[in-house]
Amino acid sequence: MALTNNKAALAWIDKMAALTKPDQTIWIDGSEAQLDALRKQAVEEGIIKELDPEKLPGCYLHRTDVNDVARVEDRTFICCEKEEDAGPTNHWMAPAEMYKKIDEMCDGAYTGRTMYVIPYSMGPIGSPFAKYGFELTDSIYVVLNMNIMTRIGQAVCDALGDDEGFIKGLHCQLSLDKDGKYIVHFPQDNTIVSLNSNYGGNVLQGKKCFALRIASNLGRAEGWMAEHMLILGIQNPKGEIRYLSAAFPSACGKTNLAMLIPPEGYQKAGWKVWCVGDDIAWLRVGADGRLYAVNPEYGFFGVAPGTSMKSNPNALISTQRDTIFTNVALDTSTNTVWWEGMNKTPPAHAIDWKGNPWTPDMDTKAAHPNSRFTAPAKNCPCLSPEFENPQGVPISAIVFGGRRAKTAPLVYQSRDWNHGVFVGSIMASETTAAAAGAVGVVRRDPMAMLPFCGYHMADYWQHWLDMGKKIAHQPKIFNVNWFRTDDEGHFIWPGFGDNMRVLVWIMKRAFDEIDAVDTAIGYQPKAEDIDLEGLDISRETLQSLLGVDKDLWREEAKGIREYYAKFGDKVPKELLAELDKLENNLK
Ligand code: GTP
Ligand code: SPV
Ligand code: MN
Numbered sequence: 274m275a276l277t278n279n280k281a282a283l284a285w286i287d288k289m290a291a292l293t294k295p296d297q298t299i300w301i302d303g304s305e306a307q308l309d310a311l312r313k314q315a316v317e318e319g320i321i322k323e324l325d326p327e328k329l330p331g332c333y334l335h336r337t338d339v340n341d342v343a344r345v346e347d348r349t350f351i352c353c354e355k356e357e358d359a360g361p362t363n364h365w366m367a368p369a370e371m372y373k374k375i376d377e378m379c380d381g382a383y384t385g386r387t388m389y390v391i392p393y394s395m396g397p398i399g400s401p402f403a404k405y406g407f408e409l410t411d412s413i414y415v416v417l418n419m420n421i422m423t424r425i426g427q428a429v430c431d432a433l434g435d436d437e438g439f440i441k442g443l444h445c446q447l448s449l450d451k452d453g454k455y456i457v458h459f460p461q462d463n464t465i466v467s468l469n470s471n472y473g474g475n476v477l478q479g480k481k482c483f484a485l486r487i488a489s490n491l492g493r494a495e496g497w498m499a500e501h502m503l504i505l506g507i508q509n510p511k512g513e514i515r516y517l518s519a520a521f522p523s524a525c526g527k528t529n530l531a532m533l534i535p536p537e538g539y540q541k542a543g544w545k546v547w548c549v550g551d552d553i554a555w556l557r558v559g560a561d562g563r564l565y566a567v568n569p570e571y572g573f574f575g576v577a578p579g580t581s582m583k584s585n586p587n588a589l590i591s592t593q594r595d596t597i598f599t600n601v602a603l604d605t606s607t608n609t610v611w612w613e614g615m616n617k618t619p620p621a622h623a624i625d626w627k628g629n630p631w632t633p634d635m636d637t638k639a640a641h642p643n644s645r646f647t648a649p650a651k652n653c654p655c656l657s658p659e660f661e662n663p664q665g666v667p668i669s670a671i672v673f674g675g676r677r678a679k680t681a682p683l684v685y686q687s688r689d690w691n692h693g694v695f696v697g698s699i700m701a702s703e704t705t706a707a708a709a710g711a712v713g714v715v716r717r718d719p720m721a722m723l724p725f726c727g728y729h730m731a732d733y734w735q736h737w738l739d740m741g742k743k744i745a746h747q748p749k750i751f752n753v754n755w756f757r758t759d760d761e762g763h764f765i766w767p768g769f770g771d772n773m774r775v776l777v778w779i780m781k782r783a784f785d786e787i788d789a790v791d792t793a794i795g796y797q798p799k800a801e802d803i804d805l806e807g808l809d810i811s812r813e814t815l816q817s818l819l820g821v822d823k824d825l826w827r828e829e830a831k832g833i834r835e836y837y838a839k840f841g842d843k844v845p846k847e848l849l850a851e852l853d854k855l856e857n858n859l860k
Contacts, residue, residue, distance in 0.1 A: 334601065343472060350455065391416060404438075421647045507777070510543030516566065521702075553570055676703045677702065684775050687795050755768040774808075
């Protein structure tokens, strides 16, 4: 039975049912009874495998099709009316043409199948930040994941009422054809369509499709921001909590930083980090002129490999109950899961992510490099008490960062908001397994939004500049790089919990509590101002991590100019002025 009387929603769902022709329609009400029945059915159908109920209660393993393991950026489309509004960084197709294609592909797509209707909310239901949507899907895996990643069910329909401003989403698994994947966005219609995939980032539409690509359009129109950012609170020994948000590209450390455990000395002194979000932030200017952030998600869709009790205990603990693991290895002797980097003792016998027998002597990976866990945020031991705050948390610092073996120093601060927007716009990072395609290639990834900005990138930069004018108390803007390597390719900075040392400097700067060195690229710490106590790193090494190689940066500036040229005369003049300034400083 329908969970809403919303006429526009019912009309659209009827239309989609007429197209896809399901055998039956089931509305997801969010009740445990219904979800439990679906879990049972999914186990019976072999879609998920129940893991050891004592060691991993409520946990399941799922393996995707081997050709369906990451986001597919070259199959992702922004179908706004005019091609020029999608910009040079997005794939575009005329809406009429794309709708025609979708109509053809989806005709009878649910024949012999069930259409699940998932009402979901991004943001705490009823919050001024919240936006509602419906995802139609023929995948129980999607239903179960959406239940973890978003707030779903009757309460969403009640909050939506008759409002027509909901986001419409259609997902059809079809044959999972590797070349037939379409991840399509129609910003003018608030509509998302995902075809031929069943992988997280392509089909859990609340995440990248809605909360970034569609929401970036909504934010532009309504005067707020949708960003690929973690949100965390740093509690100092006085008990004050100060918040920052940070944008790093996919698989570049957001989940890890968001759940950071400070080094022992810091813990003893009373420092603590609270996680508000690990992937997406929606930001609005508050009545007091500060910038407030809400995490629109309800769970974590985190990278499994590398997650250990050493690197990120809070994430690992979050996955110990009510979690869905995707494409990790199955430890057959214990009916639990394993992935590379979980510990040093791989299971003697496992089933790898492809479903084949695996032993540690093999030279293949047991878990896919982009294998993931879907874990409820509530499981996280350091989840911020502000997680459900409908007003969000006030942001004092914004941090950009990427994966750069050279060039980018450990940390620097922008001189002001516009310079900070420039710093975000020139971000570059080595590609990772989070998206299909080559790994380790440096590419520009402005604000970590290259795959997620739902309109012209240069207009998006302009929106950042415009937002700056609306924020009376602007957060300070920084850039970090945990990934500088030595000549042997090893990371020099220890990273993870020790990133706290850099965050503490950032927060002191955000509150004007410490001096800095003015360099060609911005403000940097005096080497003595990054605490190294308890670390096996010399001041000289730190000095080199902070170093700005002018030759490399002159090359960088050249690359930035070439990159900006792609956007023609749309590049805001403020950013061109910042580039001139940088080139001048490097002379
Ligand atoms: P998405 O979920 O794809 O958006 O990724 P993310 O940005 O949340 O990245 P995540 O925290 O999952 O980290 C991805 C990879 O980076 C893992 O393999 C981590 O081990 C590694 N990593 C995270 N933080 C650090 C760090 O401080 N130093 C180093 N060297 N590696 C790190
Ligand atoms: C990312 O790739 O940035 C992710 C995972 O957070 S996905 O949901 O696939 O987008
Ligand atoms: Mn992400």
